[in-house]
Amino acid sequence: MTAALACKAVRGSGHHRSQAPLGGPYQFTPSPDRVTGILLHRFFSESPLTSDQACLVGVEAHHLLHVLRLGVGDGVILFDGEGAEFRARVEVAGRQKVELTIEQRIETDRELPFALTLGVALPKGDRQRWLVEKVTELGVSRIVPLHCERSVVQASRRPSQRLQRAVIEACKQCGRNCLTEIAPSQDFLEWAGRALPGTLRLFAHPEASQRIQELLSRELPAEVEIAIGPEGGFSPKEFAAARYAGWHPVNLGPRWLRVETAAVAAVSAVALGGV
Protein backbone atom coordinates (compact mmCIF):
# COMPACT_ATOMS: atom_id res chain seq x y z
CA MET A 1 0.00 0.00 0.00
CA THR A 2 1.25 3.47 -0.78
CA ALA A 3 -0.26 5.47 2.05
CA ALA A 4 2.59 7.95 1.82
CA LEU A 5 1.56 8.81 -1.70
CA ALA A 6 -2.17 8.79 -1.13
CA CYS A 7 -4.04 12.00 -1.76
CA LYS A 8 -0.84 13.81 -2.65
CA ALA A 9 -2.95 16.25 -4.61
CA VAL A 10 -4.69 17.50 -1.49
CA ARG A 11 -2.00 17.64 1.12
CA GLY A 12 1.40 18.91 1.92
CA SER A 13 1.74 21.45 -0.85
CA GLY A 14 1.29 24.37 1.51
CA HIS A 15 -1.53 25.95 -0.46
CA HIS A 16 -3.73 23.14 -1.49
CA ARG A 17 -7.06 23.84 0.11
CA SER A 18 -9.79 26.44 0.16
CA GLN A 19 -9.10 29.37 2.41
CA ALA A 20 -11.88 28.73 4.93
CA PRO A 21 -11.12 30.03 8.43
CA LEU A 22 -9.43 27.53 10.71
CA GLY A 23 -11.95 25.66 12.74
CA GLY A 24 -14.74 26.10 10.20
CA PRO A 25 -17.54 26.53 9.50
CA TYR A 26 -16.78 24.29 6.53
CA GLN A 27 -19.11 23.30 3.72
CA PHE A 28 -19.72 19.60 4.16
CA THR A 29 -21.02 17.69 1.17
CA PRO A 30 -23.61 15.08 2.10
CA SER A 31 -22.22 11.59 1.97
CA PRO A 32 -23.41 10.07 -1.33
CA ASP A 33 -23.64 6.64 0.21
CA ARG A 34 -26.32 8.05 2.51
CA VAL A 35 -28.28 10.01 -0.06
CA THR A 36 -30.89 7.31 -0.43
CA GLY A 37 -30.89 6.64 3.28
CA ILE A 38 -29.04 3.40 2.72
CA LEU A 39 -25.56 3.19 4.13
CA LEU A 40 -23.41 1.21 1.74
CA HIS A 41 -20.44 -0.66 3.14
CA ARG A 42 -17.04 0.73 2.19
CA PHE A 43 -14.01 -1.28 1.07
CA PHE A 44 -10.43 -0.26 0.43
CA SER A 45 -8.79 -1.29 -2.83
CA GLU A 46 -5.00 -1.71 -2.66
CA SER A 47 -4.88 -1.33 -6.44
CA PRO A 48 -5.65 2.07 -7.97
CA LEU A 49 -9.22 2.19 -9.30
CA THR A 50 -8.64 3.32 -12.85
CA SER A 51 -11.05 1.20 -14.93
CA ASP A 52 -14.63 -0.04 -14.59
CA GLN A 53 -13.45 -3.31 -13.01
CA ALA A 54 -12.15 -3.86 -9.48
CA CYS A 55 -10.98 -6.79 -7.44
CA LEU A 56 -10.80 -7.23 -3.67
CA VAL A 57 -8.57 -9.84 -2.05
CA GLY A 58 -7.17 -10.52 1.42
CA VAL A 59 -8.67 -8.76 4.44
CA GLU A 60 -11.08 -6.69 2.36
CA ALA A 61 -12.47 -9.71 0.50
CA HIS A 62 -12.80 -11.57 3.79
CA HIS A 63 -14.68 -8.62 5.30
CA LEU A 64 -17.11 -8.46 2.38
CA LEU A 65 -17.69 -12.20 1.97
CA HIS A 66 -17.41 -13.74 5.39
CA VAL A 67 -18.05 -10.94 7.90
CA LEU A 68 -20.79 -8.96 6.12
CA ARG A 69 -21.92 -11.92 4.00
CA LEU A 70 -22.46 -9.79 0.92
CA GLY A 71 -22.69 -11.49 -2.45
CA VAL A 72 -23.40 -11.15 -6.16
CA GLY A 73 -25.57 -8.13 -6.96
CA ASP A 74 -24.84 -6.23 -3.74
CA GLY A 75 -23.82 -2.58 -4.03
CA VAL A 76 -20.80 -1.23 -2.14
CA ILE A 77 -18.52 1.81 -2.07
CA LEU A 78 -14.85 1.40 -3.00
CA PHE A 79 -11.97 3.83 -2.42
CA ASP A 80 -8.29 3.57 -3.17
CA GLY A 81 -6.89 6.38 -1.03
CA GLU A 82 -6.55 8.81 -3.91
CA GLY A 83 -9.47 11.05 -2.93
CA ALA A 84 -12.51 9.78 -4.82
CA GLU A 85 -14.94 6.98 -4.06
CA PHE A 86 -16.78 4.63 -6.38
CA ARG A 87 -20.16 2.97 -6.39
CA ALA A 88 -19.62 -0.65 -7.36
CA ARG A 89 -21.54 -3.92 -7.61
CA VAL A 90 -20.36 -7.42 -6.82
CA GLU A 91 -20.16 -9.52 -10.00
CA VAL A 92 -18.25 -12.60 -8.88
CA ALA A 93 -17.92 -13.80 -5.28
CA GLY A 94 -15.22 -16.45 -4.89
CA ARG A 95 -13.99 -17.87 -1.61
CA GLN A 96 -11.12 -15.41 -1.24
CA LYS A 97 -11.61 -12.95 -4.06
CA VAL A 98 -14.38 -10.56 -5.12
CA GLU A 99 -14.75 -9.09 -8.58
CA LEU A 100 -16.79 -5.93 -8.96
CA THR A 101 -18.01 -3.57 -11.65
CA ILE A 102 -17.61 0.12 -10.99
CA GLU A 103 -20.81 1.99 -11.80
CA GLN A 104 -20.00 5.55 -10.79
CA ARG A 105 -17.04 7.65 -9.72
CA ILE A 106 -18.07 10.10 -7.00
CA GLU A 107 -15.99 13.15 -6.17
CA THR A 108 -16.45 13.93 -2.50
CA ASP A 109 -14.33 15.90 -0.10
CA ARG A 110 -14.38 14.97 3.54
CA GLU A 111 -10.90 16.36 4.24
CA LEU A 112 -10.03 19.33 6.44
CA PRO A 113 -9.45 22.59 4.55
CA PHE A 114 -5.76 22.60 5.61
CA ALA A 115 -3.05 19.96 6.01
CA LEU A 116 -2.80 18.78 9.62
CA THR A 117 0.31 16.92 10.81
CA LEU A 118 0.56 15.30 14.23
CA GLY A 119 4.04 14.61 15.61
CA VAL A 120 3.67 12.34 18.61
CA ALA A 121 5.75 10.17 20.89
CA LEU A 122 3.52 7.11 20.45
CA PRO A 123 2.33 5.28 23.58
CA LYS A 124 2.48 1.49 23.95
CA GLY A 125 0.40 -1.28 22.37
CA ASP A 126 -3.32 -0.80 21.94
CA ARG A 127 -3.17 2.85 23.01
CA GLN A 128 -1.02 3.49 19.94
CA ARG A 129 -3.60 1.90 17.65
CA TRP A 130 -6.43 3.80 19.33
CA LEU A 131 -4.61 7.09 18.84
CA VAL A 132 -4.02 6.43 15.13
CA GLU A 133 -7.64 5.41 14.59
CA LYS A 134 -9.11 8.47 16.33
CA VAL A 135 -6.89 11.11 14.75
CA THR A 136 -7.52 9.56 11.34
CA GLU A 137 -11.26 9.94 11.92
CA LEU A 138 -10.69 13.56 12.90
CA GLY A 139 -8.93 14.32 9.62
CA VAL A 140 -5.17 14.29 10.36
CA SER A 141 -3.27 14.11 7.09
CA ARG A 142 0.06 12.87 8.44
CA ILE A 143 1.33 11.27 11.66
CA VAL A 144 5.05 11.52 12.49
CA PRO A 145 6.10 9.11 15.28
CA LEU A 146 8.69 10.97 17.38
CA HIS A 147 11.76 9.91 19.32
CA CYS A 148 12.02 12.16 22.34
CA GLU A 149 14.57 12.23 25.17
CA ARG A 150 12.04 10.73 27.56
CA SER A 151 10.39 8.31 25.11
CA VAL A 152 9.61 4.94 26.66
CA VAL A 153 8.58 3.33 23.37
CA GLN A 154 11.17 3.43 20.60
CA ALA A 155 9.12 3.87 17.43
CA SER A 156 10.32 1.65 14.61
CA ARG A 157 11.61 3.56 11.61
CA ARG A 158 8.91 2.20 9.26
CA PRO A 159 5.23 2.20 10.24
CA SER A 160 3.88 -1.19 11.23
CA GLN A 161 1.28 -3.03 9.14
CA ARG A 162 -0.93 -2.90 12.21
CA LEU A 163 -0.98 0.90 12.28
CA GLN A 164 -1.49 1.13 8.54
CA ARG A 165 -4.42 -1.22 8.91
CA ALA A 166 -5.82 1.01 11.68
CA VAL A 167 -5.76 3.92 9.23
CA ILE A 168 -7.65 1.92 6.59
CA GLU A 169 -10.26 0.72 9.09
CA ALA A 170 -10.80 4.27 10.32
CA CYS A 171 -11.16 5.58 6.75
CA LYS A 172 -13.65 2.82 5.92
CA GLN A 173 -15.66 3.70 8.98
CA CYS A 174 -15.65 7.50 8.80
CA GLY A 175 -15.92 8.02 5.03
CA ARG A 176 -12.50 9.50 4.35
CA ASN A 177 -11.15 8.72 0.91
CA CYS A 178 -7.62 9.92 1.68
CA LEU A 179 -5.46 7.76 3.93
CA THR A 180 -3.59 9.37 6.80
CA GLU A 181 0.09 8.96 6.03
CA ILE A 182 2.22 7.43 8.77
CA ALA A 183 5.65 8.89 8.12
CA PRO A 184 8.95 7.26 9.13
CA SER A 185 9.78 8.02 12.77
CA GLN A 186 12.00 11.02 13.45
CA ASP A 187 14.09 12.52 16.19
CA PHE A 188 12.06 15.31 17.80
CA LEU A 189 14.86 17.90 17.70
CA GLU A 190 15.44 17.31 14.00
CA TRP A 191 11.76 17.34 13.11
CA ALA A 192 10.90 20.39 15.20
CA GLY A 193 13.93 22.36 14.02
CA ARG A 194 12.97 22.46 10.32
CA ALA A 195 12.14 25.90 9.01
CA LEU A 196 8.52 25.85 7.80
CA PRO A 197 7.28 29.33 6.97
CA GLY A 198 3.50 29.57 6.74
CA THR A 199 2.89 26.63 9.08
CA LEU A 200 1.19 27.14 12.44
CA ARG A 201 3.12 24.92 14.87
CA LEU A 202 1.55 24.00 18.20
CA PHE A 203 3.60 22.42 20.96
CA ALA A 204 1.39 20.90 23.67
CA HIS A 205 2.84 21.53 27.10
CA PRO A 206 1.01 21.42 30.47
CA GLU A 207 2.83 24.55 31.66
CA ALA A 208 1.96 26.67 28.64
CA SER A 209 -0.46 29.53 29.19
CA GLN A 210 -1.92 29.94 25.70
CA ARG A 211 -4.97 27.97 24.51
CA ILE A 212 -5.32 26.70 20.95
CA GLN A 213 -8.41 28.78 20.23
CA GLU A 214 -6.46 32.00 20.86
CA LEU A 215 -4.17 31.10 17.94
CA LEU A 216 -6.93 29.91 15.63
CA SER A 217 -8.53 33.32 15.35
CA ARG A 218 -5.46 34.68 13.58
CA GLU A 219 -4.74 34.46 9.85
CA LEU A 220 -5.20 31.07 8.27
CA PRO A 221 -2.03 29.07 7.69
CA ALA A 222 -1.93 26.51 4.89
CA GLU A 223 -0.71 23.86 7.30
CA VAL A 224 -0.86 23.12 11.01
CA GLU A 225 1.57 20.91 12.94
CA ILE A 226 0.92 19.66 16.45
CA ALA A 227 3.56 18.12 18.75
CA ILE A 228 2.61 15.81 21.63
CA GLY A 229 5.29 14.55 24.00
CA PRO A 230 5.90 11.15 25.65
CA GLU A 231 4.55 9.95 29.02
CA GLY A 232 7.47 11.63 30.76
CA GLY A 233 6.82 14.89 28.90
CA PHE A 234 9.18 16.93 26.72
CA SER A 235 12.62 17.63 28.24
CA PRO A 236 13.69 21.24 28.97
CA LYS A 237 16.10 20.99 26.02
CA GLU A 238 13.25 19.97 23.67
CA PHE A 239 11.04 22.74 25.03
CA ALA A 240 13.76 25.34 24.45
CA ALA A 241 14.50 24.03 20.94
CA ALA A 242 10.82 24.16 19.99
CA ARG A 243 10.51 27.73 21.25
CA TYR A 244 13.61 28.72 19.30
CA ALA A 245 12.17 27.15 16.12
CA GLY A 246 8.97 29.18 16.43
CA TRP A 247 6.56 26.65 17.94
CA HIS A 248 3.71 28.02 20.06
CA PRO A 249 3.42 26.26 23.44
CA VAL A 250 -0.27 25.50 24.03
CA ASN A 251 -2.21 24.30 27.02
CA LEU A 252 -4.95 21.65 26.86
CA GLY A 253 -6.52 22.39 30.23
CA PRO A 254 -5.54 22.01 33.89
CA ARG A 255 -5.36 18.18 33.87
CA TRP A 256 -2.39 16.11 32.75
CA LEU A 257 -3.67 14.07 29.84
CA ARG A 258 -2.30 10.78 28.64
CA VAL A 259 -0.50 10.97 25.32
CA GLU A 260 -3.42 9.64 23.27
CA THR A 261 -5.96 11.87 25.04
CA ALA A 262 -3.75 14.92 24.50
CA ALA A 263 -3.40 14.03 20.81
CA VAL A 264 -7.15 13.68 20.29
CA ALA A 265 -7.88 16.86 22.29
CA ALA A 266 -5.37 18.97 20.35
CA VAL A 267 -6.42 17.59 16.96
CA SER A 268 -10.11 18.13 17.77
CA ALA A 269 -9.43 21.68 18.89
CA VAL A 270 -7.73 22.51 15.60
CA ALA A 271 -10.07 20.50 13.35
CA LEU A 272 -13.30 21.67 14.95
CA GLY A 273 -12.37 25.15 16.00
CA GLY A 274 -11.29 25.35 19.62
CA VAL A 275 -11.86 23.80 23.02
Ligand code: SAM
Ligand atom coordinates in the same frame (compact mmCIF):
# COMPACT_ATOMS: atom_id res chain seq x y z
N1 SAM B 1 4.32 15.20 33.30
C1 SAM B 1 4.37 15.34 31.89
C2 SAM B 1 4.68 16.77 31.48
O1 SAM B 1 4.81 17.61 32.35
O2 SAM B 1 4.77 17.06 30.30
C3 SAM B 1 3.05 14.89 31.35
C4 SAM B 1 3.25 14.28 30.04
S1 SAM B 1 1.73 13.95 29.23
C5 SAM B 1 1.37 12.38 29.90
C6 SAM B 1 2.25 13.60 27.61
C7 SAM B 1 2.16 14.78 26.67
O3 SAM B 1 0.81 15.13 26.50
C8 SAM B 1 2.86 16.03 27.09
O4 SAM B 1 4.23 16.04 26.74
C9 SAM B 1 2.09 17.10 26.33
O5 SAM B 1 2.55 17.21 25.00
C10 SAM B 1 0.68 16.53 26.31
N2 SAM B 1 -0.17 17.04 27.41
C11 SAM B 1 -0.78 16.31 28.37
N3 SAM B 1 -1.56 17.09 29.14
C12 SAM B 1 -1.44 18.34 28.64
C13 SAM B 1 -2.01 19.61 29.00
N4 SAM B 1 -2.83 19.75 30.02
N5 SAM B 1 -1.66 20.69 28.27
C14 SAM B 1 -0.82 20.57 27.22
N6 SAM B 1 -0.25 19.42 26.84
C15 SAM B 1 -0.55 18.32 27.54
